Amino acid sequence: MTYTEPQIWAVIAILGVGTYLIRFSFLGLIGDRPLPPWLLRHLRYTSVAILPGLVAPLVIWPAATDGVPDVPRLAAALVTIGLGFWTKGVVRSMLGGALTLYVFQALMA
Structure with missing residues (x-):
């Protein structure tokens, strides 16, 4: 299956945002609190x-x-x-x- 260039960039952008949100959920939300x-x-x-x-x-x-x-x-x-x-x-x-x-x-x- 081939993807168009905009589809590839959309997947890259979605994965980038998802990765950012996963890391932010740990570092940004509870990063300054003692674990x-x-x-x-x-x-x-x-x-x-x-x-x-x-x-x-x-x-x-x-x-x-x-x-x-x-x-x-x-x-x-x-x-x-x-x-x-x-x-x-x-x-x-x-x-x-x-x-x-x-x-x-x-x-x-």
Whole structure:
């Protein structure tokens, strides 16, 4: 199905307004009020819940290898998980995983 240029721009505008309203509902309406402790406790785990969901498909079905898992990505994922458990540091584990990925890719090339 093909869309005309005005239809495409209308969809872009509607999605932009919708995204703005979703963010404004959180930041604009309750941004200056203190949040309850139970909500703050749950918000701490947002990145822990989202990051694996974003990264797992890139490790298991990488587009760079046409969906075939490969050693560098699996090794980087294991090093990242291991460093995360060992150091309890997100940045250190991500940097260690990235370094492992690049080293393994250089060695396998």
